[in-house]
Amino acid sequence: MTPKPSSRSASPSAHPRESRLSMLHLAPESLGFALDCAGQAVGAVRHGAALPAALQSVFVSAPEGNAAAARGAVQDIAYRTMRRLATAEWLIAKLVKKAPPPHVGHVLACALALLIDEANAAYAPFTVVDQAVSAIAARRESAFAKGLVNAVLRNFLREREALLGAAQADEVARWNYPVWWIDAVKKAWPDAWQAVLAAGNTQGPLTLRVNARRSTVDAYLQVLQDHHIPASKAGEYAVKLGTPMPVDRIPGFSDGVVSVQDAGAQLAAQLLDVRDGMRVLDACAAPGGKTGHLLELANLQLVALESDASRARRIGENLQRLKLEAEVRIGDAGAPAKWHDDIDQPFDRILADVPCSASGIVRRHPDIRWLRRASDIPALVAEQRRILDALWPLVKPGGELLYVTCSIFPEEGELQAQWFGNKYQDAVRLDAPGQLLPSAARAPADTSAGSHAGHAAADSAGSNSDHDGFFYARFQKR
Template sequence: MTDKPSRRHAAAHQPSRAASRMSTLHLAPDSLAFALDGAAQAVGAVRAGSALPAAIQTVVATAGHAAARGAIQDIAYRAMRRLALADALLHKLVRKAPPPYVGNVLTCAFALLTDDEAHAAYAPFTVVDQAVSAIAARREFAFAKGLVNAVLRNFLRERDSLVAEASQSPVARWNYPQWWIDSVERAQPDAWQRILEAGNVQGPLTLRVNARHTTVDAYLDVLKAAHIEAQAAGAQAVRLKTPMPVDRIPGFAQGVVSVQDAGAQLAAQSLNLRDGMRVLDACAAPGGKTGHILELADVELVALESDADRAGRIAQNLERLKLQAHIRIGDAGDPSQWFDGAPFDRILADVPCSASGIVRRHPDIRWLRRSSDIAALVAEQRRILAALWPLVAPGGELLYVTCSIFPEEGEDQARWFGASHEDAVRLDAPGQLLPTAARASAGAVENSPDGTNVERSASGEDGKTEPFADHDGFFYARFQKR
């Protein structure tokens, strides 16, 4: 899970209501056919512009079987990570495009049949049988059950050759829009393939240990006693070997730990906090970084959020942690709405961005975002930074953060800010973190500043080394006011 998935999504459209207009479904809620039907509806909603989490929520609510949510979500997320490949296979195996719902069932089936990891849970011929059952259960699409059966069985007979042929297209090979592939390759010519691959693998479940309650070592002992395998992943970070629901995580309900990516945890750690400071967390919802700040120091914290509903989530998170902040509703780019005139010693500017660094957790983002969005986001980021900088006290600091891997939203913005503000001194910060999973390579293993072991690649053009730990993609730049 990432800190701000909803705000980062490209589209604000409501999920499609097509499911409510379809015929009644007569399938066992615990069947694979039922899950394929729900996942196909969710895929269709994303194609129509909805964010995947909202689409799944609507599908599950409409179906009235919450217990099926896990299977529907699993298939839908796998489909998002293989959408372009599935579309390419469908184009090769079907002469005339089928109705959208039928095509989306096939998309979900292709996702399971091309995913080696999925084979342990979904046997190939079971997938075929259950996809046909899903189609047959909808009377308006039952005519296509023969087509679905033939297409999937033909695919199984020639799986390797068909995948190889389809993968000759870069879009199908990497499962990203072409503009996205080009942008990553241009920005990271030595690591672009590794970055794209990482975005097609589900991210780990990483926890943030509440420093007010315990330490990483002590919490690892708690997990060991509960027979839960985990390892340290940062100053306050613990990575579980196997993801699990939060209600099964020891201490979660009591605020001992929170779910937060290891890369996101660097935000509060990079603020150089001290007790007594006045701190602003701009664009704060849902409150993950807000809570972390308060866990690290006794500060006067203002948590700002433009959306009132999302601001409610900040309060909920702080209540679980038994921490307090001044929650305000307002636009970070218009302080006249909420600023009381007292300057801040620290400002965390976690601004809206493309979310290109968190696609392994939100694979629908790549299909919702457009290349033309980047310029608009860059302008919005500059508007917010320009408005917040006057609020920093002399000697105070502003930390600029995005969950992006595009330099337009990262290093280019940092350089613009430094050049535009003569009283801004750039300080050390993590810089660009790339969303690459930890793995064995020729890179050396060394201690990071927070005391954890990270794998580092060869030096880049700027002489810096890049950490290749298992985290999402982020950019950090820190400035002090003269």
């Protein structure tokens, strides 16, 4: 599941021409170049941009040829910084009497994020300090700014243990989430809140979905072994790579033998229990991962619906790689009259993968925590209900609707499922996993209807593997 782009406007952290000039004075393969670029992206996120869009803007503005050389390092630093941003900003406030200029502060945050993550250090400490100063110097910042960066980073290294120990007393600096998010997780999962927050600060594994039309998990694991790529089974169709790698190096990816999809997300197509000839709607379908999985499992009359035309194009691109076909429609899932003119042709199955907070996939999209607001949740709940109200009449009698969110907040999960079941008397709740918490952070046993067999089904499908956070509720129309 990919979160929808942020609707908040983004202000660049520096003028494009200024950024381009500064980059010309830094070797593209240098850490200084990567810190400068990552600092720009962090600044854009702090102004409301989603991190992928912020990074793309930085790469576009880089001198020709430089972006490709630095892309991997810039992305790694930016994502690390998102997971350590509150700690880094707490340290800056502690070590600096007066807030530094915005970009200086953002480069400092990136450098501190690298130094904080000592267990997974990507660079030697002296290299980080030297290159952070170089990044500031390339922008022709004042001698004071260069000295400030140098002093802050060296002071941190000298007082590392004491400073990080003091940061533990500040909940935001310790967990690296906004206060409202921490409070919401505590309330929702009082026995697992620390594990949930900690899981979101890790990097998710690269998990593949094996195309059931082309291979099996066991056969594909043998292919990986032949290529000396460590991997393990993570579900009925899921394989987890021991080490992430670019997709162009993954055997069979370009030919559609495998796709990248989290083990938890792969449960959606399995739970729908599709069979040949069924008429299926994948609502809110972009980028098409679940669309492709459904078509790999059966020959279907499948409509893939997406409200955003640019995102809808990704559905077609994914299906083309898989050599599969679906009818892609542009439209609002909450307003079927504008895209569904087949009143006499209801659907056997509807996948309602609705817009949500994306709080369950925060380890893959760590910027989400800094972009969401507490006020977003009620608005998302209302939008989810609007979509469910619109889609339920499109389910044929005896057909099923699967409600899915990549959220860990009960307002978007179990409370929504209960609301739906209470409102629609012709909706029978069937077995489904309910709430899947990310990674090793597991939800307590749910006593709601259909939950026990659902948890068992999720376990057999790989919920004990390393997966993101999802909620699944399944309903059949009487």
